[in-house]
Amino acid sequence: MTAHIAAIATALPRAVEQNTLWDEHFRPLLGGSRAAERIFAAVGVRRRHAVVSPLDLDLSESTTGERMRLYNEYARPLGHEAVSAALASADLDPADIGQLTVVSCTGYTAPGLDVQLASSLELADDAQRLMVGHMGCYAALPAMAAVTDYVTAHHRPAVLLCVELTSLHVQPSTADMGQIVSHALFGDAATAVVLRPQESGLEVVATGAVTDPATADHMTWAVTDHGFRMTLSPHVPEVLGKHVKRAVERLLDDHGLTVPDVRGWAVHPGGPRILDTVEHELGLAPEALEPSRHVLREHGNCSSATVLMVLDELLRGGATRPGDPVVAMAFGPGLTLYITLLRAR
Numbered sequence: 001m002t003a004h005i006a007a008i009a010t011a012l013p014r015a016v017e018q019n020t021l022w023d024e025h026f027r028p029l030l031g032g033s034r035a036a037e038r039i040f041a042a043v044g045v046r047r048r049h050a051v052v053s054p055l056d057l058d059l060s061e062s063t064t065g066e067r068m069r070l071y072n073e074y075a076r077p078l079g080h081e082a083v084s085a086a087l088a089s090a091d092l093d094p095a096d097i098g099q100l101t102v103v104s105c106t107g108y109t110a111p112g113l114d115v116q117l118a119s120s121l122e123l124a125d126d127a128q129r130l131m132v133g134h135m136g137c138y139a140a141l142p143a144m145a146a147v148t149d150y151v152t153a154h155h156r157p158a159v160l161l162c163v164e165l166t167s168l169h170v171q172p173s174t175a176d177m178g179q180i181v182s183h184a185l186f187g188d189a190a191t192a193v194v195l196r197p198q199e200s201g202l203e204v205v206a207t208g209a210v211t212d213p214a215t216a217d218h219m220t221w222a223v224t225d226h227g228f229r230m231t232l233s234p235h236v237p238e239v240l241g242k243h244v245k246r247a248v249e250r251l252l253d254d255h256g257l258t259v260p261d262v263r264g265w266a267v268h269p270g271g272p273r274i275l276d277t278v279e280h281e282l283g284l285a286p287e288a289l290e291p292s293r294h295v296l297r298e299h300g301n302c303s304s305a306t307v308l309m310v311l312d313e314l315l316r317g318g319a320t321r322p323g324d325p326v327v328a329m330a331f332g333p334g335l336t337l338y339i340t341l342l343r344a345r
Contacts, residue, residue: 003151004201008312009085029173048187048300050167071107086192098156136332139304157196164303169227187300208251266311268330269296
């Protein structure tokens with residue numbers, strides 16, 4: 001018996017257009033910088049979603065405590081909405097769920113989101129819980145591996161929920177290009193996945209990973225007195241390019257597959273250069289990563305939730321048939337690359 005994805009659902013706060021964010025907020029703060037304007041136009045984002053838009057409230061000088069209070073206000077309702085929609089799509093009741101795993105790197109509260117949601121969803125009192133924090137954009141895939149292990153061992157359905165409220169961590173505007181990229185790229189979302197021990201849906205086959213500790217300073221997510229501050233090196237795509245082909249081929253080879261055998265790619269859209277690098281290194285056709293580019297255009301980079309949103313977009317497109325291999329891939333601090341092999345059933 002193995003675990004299969006029965007449903008995926010996403011809850012989103014209010015949308016804000018990228019051009020509006022630039023024209024009405026960031027352009028004045030950055031003195032109309034042409035370089036910053038080019039970055040906002042080049043990241044491939046048309047709109048994003050935010051629980052707190054800087055057009056309504058500028059949090060850039062807010063303390064971490066103030067931001068965590070907002071996280072505690074917004075995270076549970078958004079997560080509740082996503083899980084409820086996924087359970088309804090899977091035709092399951094909350095009482096059917098044996099485990100709830102919650103992933104988030106954008107806020108902390110105790111009792112945690114897992115406890116809050118166990119209460120608001122009315123899970124069974126013996127439901128197990130797991131909270132995964134501060135792993136970053138790739139966290140959904142190791143978390144899915146853990147949920148898969150639970151479903152396989154206990155023969156009960158489980159839920160994986162990724163909640164990321166990146167809008168709460170807007171930083172004071174500076175000329176630092178890495179900060180400008182962060183301000184141009186990230187959005188908020190909550191995505192829930194229901195896994196169950198059945199012989200239909202998308203089977204979770206295996207997960208692989210590679211970490212390059214020598215480049216750990218290329219991507220960081222640090223807790224400061226003014227929220228969580230991200231640093232991004234422009235060399236991240238280069239590092240990814242050194243590892244992605246070998247890592248993917250190693251996982252596929254373990255299951256008698258090659259890159260051309262894969263019929264669906266759900267690649268975390270960390271940015272357009274990331275997608276270009278994956279496409280080039282794996283020799284993929286441009287349309288192979290359209291689900292990733294679509295999610296980037298319409299939602300931005302929503303950290304851990306994003307790869308699940310791309311997987312949902314891929315499945316909605318109906319491009320896979322029973323037996324088709326599918327690869328999900330995400331990257332984050334470490335630098336770390338996670339890859340999950342799935343198979344349509």
